Amino acid sequence: MTDLVQLLVAGLATGAIYALVAVGFTLLWQTSQTINFAQGEFVMLPAFFVLAAMKFGGASFPVALLLGLVASLLILGVLFKKLLVDPMIRHGVLPLVISTIALALFLKEGVKEFYAADAQPFPALWATTNISIAGAVIALQNLIIIGVAIAAIAALQWFLAATRTGRSMQATAQNPLLARILGIRVERMILYTFLINAGLVALASVLISPIYLAKFSNGETLGLVAFIAAIVGGFNQVRGAIVGGLLLGVLDNLVAAYVSTQYRGAIPLFLLIAVILFRPQGLLGRIEERSV
Amino acid sequence: MSAVLEVRDLKKSFGGISAVGGVSFEVHAGEILGIIGPNGSGKSTLFNCILGQLQPSSGEVRIDGKPITGMRPCDLNRLGVSRTFQLLQVFPQLSVRENLILAGQEHQGSMWSRLLGRRDAGLTTTANRMIEFFRLASVADERAGRLSYGQQKLLDAAMAFMAGPRLVLLDEPAGGVNPTMLADLRERLRTINDREGATFVVIEHNMEFVMSLCTRILVLAEGRLIAQGTPEAVRRDPKVIEAYFGN
Amino acid sequence: MTRARRLSGAIAALAVCAALVAAPFGLKPYGIYLLSLWAVMTIAAMGLNLTLGYAGQISLAQAAFVGIGAYTAAILTTQGWPFALAFVLSAALCFAIGWLLGYPALRVQHHYLAFVTLAFTTLVFLVLRNEEWLTGGIYGISGIPRPDVLGWSTGAPRDYYLFCLGMLGLVTLATGWLVRSPWGRAFMALRENPIRAASLGVDTRRYTLIAFALGAALGGIAGALYAPLVQFIDPTPFALGLSLNLLLMVLVGGSGFFFGPFLGALVSVLLPEWLRFTEGLYLLIYAAFVMALMAFCPSGLLGIAERLFRPAAKTDDAPATPAGKAAR
Numbered sequence: 001m002t003d004l005v006q007l008l009v010a011g012l013a014t015g016a017i018y019a020l021v022a023v024g025f026t027l028l029w030q031t032s033q034t035i036n037f038a039q040g041e042f043v044m045l046p047a048f049f050v051l052a053a054m055k056f057g058g059a060s061f062p063v064a065l066l067l068g069l070v071a072s073l074l075i076l077g078v079l080f081k082k083l084l085v086d087p088m089i090r091h092g093v094l095p096l097v098i099s100t101i102a103l104a105l106f107l108k109e110g111v112k113e114f115y116a117a118d119a120q121p122f123p124a125l126w127a128t129t130n131i132s133i134a135g136a137v138i139a140l141q142n143l144i145i146i147g148v149a150i151a152a153i154a155a156l157q158w159f160l161a162a163t164r165t166g167r168s169m170q171a172t173a174q175n176p177l178l179a180r181i182l183g184i185r186v187e188r189m190i191l192y193t194f195l196i197n198a199g200l201v202a203l204a205s206v207l208i209s210p211i212y213l214a215k216f217s218n219g220e221t222l223g224l225v226a227f228i229a230a231i232v233g234g235f236n237q238v239r240g241a242i243v244g245g246l247l248l249g250v251l252d253n254l255v256a257a258y259v260s261t262q263y264r265g266a267i268p269l270f271l272l273i274a275v276i277l278f279r280p281q282g283l284l285g286r287i288e289e290r291s292v
Numbered sequence: 293m294s295a296v297l298e299v300r301d302l303k304k305s306f307g308g309i310s311a312v313g314g315v316s317f318e319v320h321a322g323e324i325l326g327i328i329g330p331n332g333s334g335k336s337t338l339f340n341c342i343l344g345q346l347q348p349s350s351g352e353v354r355i356d357g358k359p360i361t362g363m364r365p366c367d368l369n370r371l372g373v374s375r376t377f378q379l380l381q382v383f384p385q386l387s388v389r390e391n392l393i394l395a396g397q398e399h400q401g402s403m404w405s406r407l408l409g410r411r412d413a414g415l416t417t418t419a420n421r422m423i424e425f426f427r428l429a430s431v432a433d434e435r436a437g438r439l440s441y442g443q444q445k446l447l448d449a450a451m452a453f454m455a456g457p458r459l460v461l462l463d464e465p466a467g468g469v470n471p472t473m474l475a476d477l478r479e480r481l482r483t484i485n486d487r488e489g490a491t492f493v494v495i496e497h498n499m500e501f502v503m504s505l506c507t508r509i510l511v512l513a514e515g516r517l518i519a520q521g522t523p524e525a526v527r528r529d530p531k532v533i534e535a536y537f538g539n
Numbered sequence: 540m541t542r543a544r545r546l547s548g549a550i551a552a553l554a555v556c557a558a559l560v561a562a563p564f565g566l567k568p569y570g571i572y573l574l575s576l577w578a579v580m581t582i583a584a585m586g587l588n589l590t591l592g593y594a595g596q597i598s599l600a601q602a603a604f605v606g607i608g609a610y611t612a613a614i615l616t617t618q619g620w621p622f623a624l625a626f627v628l629s630a631a632l633c634f635a636i637g638w639l640l641g642y643p644a645l646r647v648q649h650h651y652l653a654f655v656t657l658a659f660t661t662l663v664f665l666v667l668r669n670e671e672w673l674t675g676g677i678y679g680i681s682g683i684p685r686p687d688v689l690g691w692s693t694g695a696p697r698d699y700y701l702f703c704l705g706m707l708g709l710v711t712l713a714t715g716w717l718v719r720s721p722w723g724r725a726f727m728a729l730r731e732n733p734i735r736a737a738s739l740g741v742d743t744r745r746y747t748l749i750a751f752a753l754g755a756a757l758g759g760i761a762g763a764l765y766a767p768l769v770q771f772i773d774p775t776p777f778a779l780g781l782s783l784n785l786l787l788m789v790l791v792g793g794s795g796f797f798f799g800p801f802l803g804a805l806v807s808v809l810l811p812e813w814l815r816f817t818e819g820l821y822l823l824i825y826a827a828f829v830m831a832l833m834a835f836c837p838s839g840l841l842g843i844a845e846r847l848f849r850p851a852a853k854t855d856d857a858p859a860t861p862a863g864k865a866a867r
Contacts, residue, residue, distance in 0.1 A: 035650055087834045093649065094597070095837035098790050099830045101783050106826035113819045224661070224779075227654060262669045269658040276651050277643055345734065369740035381735035383728060394728055397721040398740035406721035413721045455740065 005136040007253050013142035015249020016149035020204040021222060022229035022241035023153065024197035029235060030173040031193045034085055035097055038104035039201070040223020046072045046205035047122055047214040048111050061123055069202050077198035081191055104219060111216040122209035145207050152203055153242060156196065160238070169193060228272045234282025243284055295354075296321050296459050296491045297342070302351035304334075304341050311337040313515035314351070319459070324485055324492045326506035326523075328499070330536055334515040335495045336378060339463055343375055344368050355459065370399060372458035376448045376465060384437025388428055388447055391436050392419035396454035415454070422450045426480060442473035449477065453484060459491045466498040474498075478505050503527065511535065559704055563697045571696040572768070577808045578703040579764045582710050584788040584800030586757025591786075592795035593718060594750035595730025596644050599782040600656035603663035604633045604755040606777025608762025610667060613680040613772055622686030622767070629763035630756045637755020641748035660782050667774040679773030683766045693767075703764055710757065717753070718797060726750060730795075787829055793839030802840050 021043055028034045036042070050068035053059045059067060084103060088096040129140045160166035171179040172189040180186050212218065225248055233244025248268055255267050275282060295318035304312040312334040319325050327335050340346040342353050344365040353361045355371055363371075383391050397406060397413040406413060423432045426446045431439055436447060445465065452460050465481075466474055478501060484490050496502040502509065503523040511519040511526060513535035519526055526532055563571045587601045608629040615625035643655045667674050674680065685693045686702075693699040717723055725746050728736035737743050766772055784807060792803030810828075814821035836843045 035653075084830065084834075088837075091833070091837040094794075095790070095833040097650075097653070098787060098837075099833045101787065102826040102829035102833070106823055106830070109819070109822040109826065113823065224657075227657075231651075231654060263665060266662055266665050269662050272658045273643075273655055276647055276655050280647055280651055343738070345738075364744075365734075365737040366740050366742045369738060375738055377735065377738075381732055383731050383735070385731060386724070386727065390724065393721075394724050394741075395739045397724065398742070403722075403745070406725070407717065408720075411719055411721070451739065 003257075005133075006138060007257055008250060009136075009138050009142045009146070011250035011253035012246060013145040013249070014253065015246035016146050017204050017208050017245075018222075018225050018229050018249050019242045019245025020149055020152065020200045020207075021226040022233065022245045023156070023238050024200040025226045026230045026235060026238060026241040027193045028197055029230075030237075031169065032085065032089065032190045033093060034089070035093065035100070036197075037097055037100040037223065038107060038219070039226045040219030040221070041104045041107040042076050042198070042201040042219075043204050043208070043222045043226075044214070044216065044219040045076065045107055045111065046202040047209040048115055048120075050206070051120055051122065051214060052115065065206065068206070069199070072198045072202035072205075073195055075198075076201060077195040078191070080198075081194040085194075104223070108216050108219060115216075117216065119213035119215040122206075122214045124210035125206070141211070148203070148207065152200070153238075156200075157238070165189075165192065225268065228268045232268075232271055232275045232282060234285025236281060236285035240282045240284040244282070247283075295319055296323075296356060297493065298352075298354040298357075299338075299342060300352040300354075302338065302341055302353065303349045304337050304346065305349050311515055312341065312348075315512070315515070315517050317510055317517065317520065319491060319493055321458075321491055322485070322489050323508060324481075324494065324506045326502040326509040327493065327495045327512060328497070328502055328509060328526075329512035332514075333512040333535075335512055336463060337515075338512070339375070339461055339493075339495060343373065343461060366398070369455070369457075372455070373461070374452040374455060374457040374459075375461040376452050376463055378463045378467065380441070380444050380448055382436040382439075382444050382447050382451065384435060386436060388423065388432050388434060388436055388439070389416070389419050391447060391451055392422050392454050395451035399455040418454065422454060425484075426450045427476070442469050445469050445473070446477065446480070449480070453490070456488070457490065459493070462492060462494045464495055464497065466496055466501040474501060481505060556708075560701065563700050568696045571700050573808060573812060575696070575700040575703045575768050576765075577804050578700070578707045579761050579768060580785070580788065580804040580808055581800050582707055582764065583758050583761035584785050584792070584804050585710060585714055586754040586761070587785050588789050588792075588794065588797075588800045589714065589717075589726075589757065590750050590754030592789060592799065593723065593730065594726040594746065596641075596747060596750055597649060597653045598640075598656045598751065598754065599653055599779070599786065600637075600640055600659045601754070601758045601785045602777050602779065602781035603660040604637060604758030605762040605765065605781065606663060606667055606774070607636065608633055608759030609766040609772050609777065610674055610680070610762070611759070612763035613683045613766040614673070616684055616686075616767070617680055617682060622684075626760070626763045629759045633759025633762075634752045634756040637758075638748050638752040640755065641751035644747050644751060645744055657779060657782070660779050664774055664778045667777060674774070677773060679771060680766075681771040683770045683772065685767045685770070699768060703768070706760070706764060710760065714757075715797065722746070722749070790837070791829060791832060791839055793841030793844075796839065796841040796845075799839055799841050806840075 021039060025036060025039050028036050046068050049071040050061075050064045053064035053067040054061065057064070057067070084099055085096065088099055124141065126141055126144050130137050131140050131143075132138070160170060168179070168184045169189045169192060171182070171184055172186050176186050179189070208222075229244035229248050230241045231244070232247065233242065234240025248271075251267060251271075252264065256264050297319040299318075300316050302312055302315045303310070315334075315338060327338070329335055337346065341348040344363050344367075347362050351361070352359055355373060358371075360368060360371065383394065386394065393412050393415045396415045396418060401409060401413065412419075420432075423429050426449065428443060428446060428450070431443060436444060439447065445468075449462070449465060452462070465477060469477065481492065482505065485492065494502060494506060506523060509521065509523055509526045510517060511529070511532050518531045518535060519529045521529070562574055566574070583601060583605050586604070587598065590596050590598045611629040611632055612622070612625045615628065616622055640656065640659060644652050647655065668676060670676070671678070685699050687693070688702055691698070693702045718726075725736070725741050728739070728741050729743055729746050729750070733743050788803030788807045789800060790803070791806055792799030792801065807825075810825055811821045814824055817824065832839070836846075838845075
């Protein structure tokens with residue numbers, strides 16, 4: 001039983017990270033019809049910004065974190081939108097998908113060539129201690145991860161619901177034409193979603209890299225999980241992405257522990273296929289409704 | 293002799309909104325039936341329910357006495373029912389002639405003959421006849437996307453006739469067409485009706501077009517049939533005037 | 540097309556064929572291998588071009604079919620079955636599975652379909668990797684023999700290349716016939732406007748399934764040719780990466796253009812070799828090239844060619860591009 005609790009907490013922690021990535025992915029789709037096949041690489045990259053700042057810039061870890069965040073916002077947010085998405089979006093979804101696939105390759109190979117091909121250790125923000133709750137031994141890092149992710153998502157939800165900008169973003173997601181007529185600066189709202197995504201993936205990167213080490217190939221699995229979480233939860237809304245992410249994290253851990261590990265990766269895939277075929281709006285989504 | 297098209301008590305609701313609230317009518321062979329009504333009266337929904345693009349909530353549709361309610365559009369088409377759409381839907385990348393051949397190719401032979409048989413499915417002659425009839429000869433080899441709007445409308449209509457259908461439903465064929473082309477279109481439709489005995493049902497807003505083309509008119513308002521009769525009778529019917537202009 | 544045009548087109552085609560046949564003479568075995576790889580990848584890409592470029596169905600499953608075809612051929616021929624039989628079974632098996640994969644396409648479209656096919660590819664990869672009793676798992680299958688074609692042994696690199704080239708030629712003829720037939724027209728209608736197509740009598744359900752099945756069968760054929768080419772297979776090449784690569788090939792060449800896959804496969808197979816001097820950077824350059832191409836001409840290289848050489852193109856060369864349609 002205590003094992004189960006441990007597994008659940010660990011699963012929720014991984015799931016929380018998946019949720020962050022899935023939320024960003026969903027936001028991009030909602031506001032600008034962008035399916036970012038490079039989302040996994042977006043999570044892989046910020047850790048390397050931080051490492052590079054420390055290695056080449058001699059920065060201390062906290063400063064490097066800040067620099068990494070800024071770099072992420074600029075490159076994965078602004079540049080991504082202006083250089084890749086904007087020119088492409090008028091050609092339709094497929095060219096943009098192809099471009100993000102190429103971008104994923106570009107980022108992956110870029111890190112491999114210009115930084116390192118082997119896994120790099122990444123400093124943790126916390127001590128690797130365990131604490132005991134009701135007899136179950138739980139790694140502190142898992143609780144911290146869950147806490148940080150909850151805080152981030154709560155902040156995001158508050159921003160979207162309670163601030164004017166946030167509500168404008170929701171309006172843009174639901175009906176860009178109407179939003180424009182109402183005087184909302186649609187282009188700027190879309191830019192904000194890209195920035196938010198950049199922030200979310202940077203956070204996820206910093207949370208996950210201490211555990212799994214920073215490696216150029218991390219993006220592959222992470223990307224796939226992000227898609228699955230977003231769709232299973234419900235491509236329509238942020239809540240769906242959160243639920244999807246948590247569900248996948250927990251499921252993955254439980255399956256690895258209790259079922260054969262060889263087909264561990266198959267469970268999310270079956271879930272994805274089942275959801276798309278039988279309930280395409282996702283577990284939480286509503287048909288034909290879009291919201292941020 | 294059963295009617296070519298029989299609609300019995302057709303209803304369609306979207307959630308709580310009733311778009312079509314129990315419409316019944318018949319169309320006989322060789323007729324040109326017009327359906328008019330103010331915006332939102334349910335005309336297009338009615339068409340879509342008859343033609344399989346939408347599933348009716350209740351009611352029945354029969355072609356030549358056979359029930360066809362909820363049949364797939366492609367199967368319906370092969371029974372001899374064809375249609376045009378409000379929003380122009382020709383295939384812009386294919387040539388005019390190719391569009392016409394496409395419109396006719398699924399009506400004859402089998403899947404195998406379509407794979408292994410003639411490239412044009414033997415339809416070049418028929419297509420050329422259509423091109424002649426609708427006066428599109430000058431653009432026959434152009435991509436349909438390059439045609440003027442009016443020409444595309446003519447092509448759209450021509451495609452509906454390629455399969456030599458029993459019944460053609462035209463959804464606002466006059467929309468956006470200039471008066472000269474309009475007269476052309478009306479004349480072509482009348483000629484086909486005379487020559488081939490094709491039966492039409494036409495939804496239109498353009499009163500002049502409808503009144504001069506159709507032999508009988510149905511008036512819909514708020515999803516219900518409020519009048520039917522000859523163009524003159526309908527024009528004078530007080531219920532119709534009220535539906536359009538209020539009292 | 541005028542007579543002169545047709546004649547010069549035929550001469551050009553003959554010249555290209557002659558060049559392709561003569562190509563291996565004077566090349567080192569590795570060069571011949573690359574040419575054979577190009578031929579095989581072109582077949583796989585042609586399958587995807589059929590499903591995606593002509594019929595408008597987005598599929599990320601092509602790698603799975605190449606894998607299934609390769610493993611079917613490898614398993615059977617290493618057990619002593621004749622290649623011809625293994626080849627036919629590969630194609631038939633992939634046709635059947637592709638047909639089944641078409642059913643999800645009837646329910647969902649566009650990006651949802653992409654994700655379903657993506658999941659399918661990853662699942663097939665997992666099966667190939669885990670079912671050691673059948674596929675040898677991560678240890679793969681080695682010693683895959685090259686066939687004897689009507690008494691002529693294809694063991695040598697040049698001979699196997701000519702065999703692949705011959706198969707490519709046959710596939711090209713068959714696909715060319717298909718695309719110009721009423722089926723081809725129906726596919727294009729399905730891609731451009733499925734609702735209108737249905738209202739004209741096009742059985743969109745059946746044509747969708749056929750599009751998937753045929754594209755898959757071509758993938759299977761490519762796989763069956765790939766296995767004897769490399770003579771040792773393991774699951775690694777048949778993962779999602781190959782599906783993405785094939786997708787890139789189709790779009791780089793020009794989606795829906797008949798010869799798009801030829802160009803796309805050429806770029807994908809040969810560019811890394813030409814860029815070898817840049818050491819590790821060639822993938823970076825390839826990726827940058829693809830992004831730039833998509834930004835400036837999403838209808839691919841043949842789209843550029845069409846714009847340059849036939850600005851007022853007539854329908855004989857009607858490109859069929861899903862680009863430009865925002866899938867909402």
